Amino acid sequence: MIAKIIIFILGSILGSFLNVCIHRMPKGESVVWPRSHCPKCKKRIPAYDNIPFISFILLKGKCRLCKERISLRYPLVELLTATVFLILFMRYGLSYDLFFYIVLVSALIVATFIDIPHRIIPDEITIGGMVVGFILSVVRGVNLGPWEFSFKPALNSFLGIIAGGGIIYLTGWLFDLIYFRILKKPPIQGETESMGGGDVKLLAMIGAFLGWQRALMTFFLAPFFGAAIGIYFLIKKKDHTIPYGPFLSLAALISIFWSDKIIRLIVP
């Protein structure tokens, strides 16, 4: 029980760092320096006002100095990170897997919450994540005692990058070919490219961590979430473009937890 509470607290602290990444990365600012400050009045936020969830509740979601509303995203990201961290801990215990998946999930959370308002996913997350995912997979092949090295995780990671990036790229290319060039439909909001490069790199990054099978699973799961929200956007907001990163991220999360069950469901 105490271990779970500690993990949850650590998760919320990690979430608070992810919030900084979400806020600063799209602006090209450093995520480590300077210290947290209020986006409105620019005053530095003291440590006692920077406690995950608790400060938000105590301050009723407002900056202590200028009373500017603090986005609900802050406690939401902290709660989400802490919860996923706890679930991963309950599944994998204190292990390399826990560390491995928390790195991936952190990248997915940052990608999601940047993609929703900005419709971009920074290369630091996708390309950086791809490199990190590959290195962590290589390390996974190391067995310390008796000393052994397996190329399998590294190979699977490499194939995951190719399969993840490749399938989404090909789908977008095929759709554009049929929709814009064969059916000669007009550009949608000035665009003749349906799939953003950020999504290609995001799924390649997911593949670097999860390998080619779960990268493909992520690809096939994502539209189920995307379709529901996409219809909502189309009807309510008259907006044809939807950020796809969040659906890929959600599908990747499901692939982490239930890939075995899903495979057994399809191939009994």
Ligand SMILES: [Zn+2]
């Ligand atoms: Zn302020």
